[in-house]
Amino acid sequence: MKLLPLCLALLVAAPVALPAQSQQEMNAEAAETFKKADKELNEVYAKVLANLDDLAKENLKKSQRAWVAWRDAEAAFRADAEARGGSMWPLVHEGIRGRLTKERVKSLKELLLEEK
Template sequence: MRLFSLCLLLIIAAPAALRAQSQQEMNAEAAESFRKADKELNEVYVKVVANLDDQAKENLKKSQRAWVAWRDAEAAFRADAEARGGSMWPLVHEGVRSRLTKERVKGLKELLLKEK
């Protein structure tokens, strides 16, 4: 009984982040993480474009469109490879999109640093 009480106390006292989550909650968190990364990407993209001449702007637009298409295709491929038809497909998909978007943000920020 003491062991049960101790375990119950630990479960109740554990931080929310350490508690088990449903797949739906994890999927929602992954989607929110991607939303935040995508928002930052758009903000940094606007800053980079503002520092470019017309030809460079056009080249970046083409690059960005191709990159977005690749990112989404890569995320779909990875999610399908790891979780085809499963409830964690959105978690993998949004996780990959988030990771790749954060990497793109880092790359675009490097362009801003070179401009200064």
């Protein structure tokens, strides 16, 4: 009977084994997450465009081009600040691009809700 509490204590204290990931795997995962966010962005952007008149379409296209340039420049700046020349640079860069893209998707979805 004294052995049971000891076994339970060891089970609770034992670290949970997490799958190890190399830097390359983490970089690839961040790139894939960004790719999914970018795909959603393009889908939502197309829906918003479909609901606009010609002048508004041109304005949104200009805005989107400027936003993409800003997103990429911001991600490069921040990745450089955190990981210049390091193997983590792609992880930081793609992570920031993914986060900013998700925020843009949310913003564009609000336009769709306003149209209704």
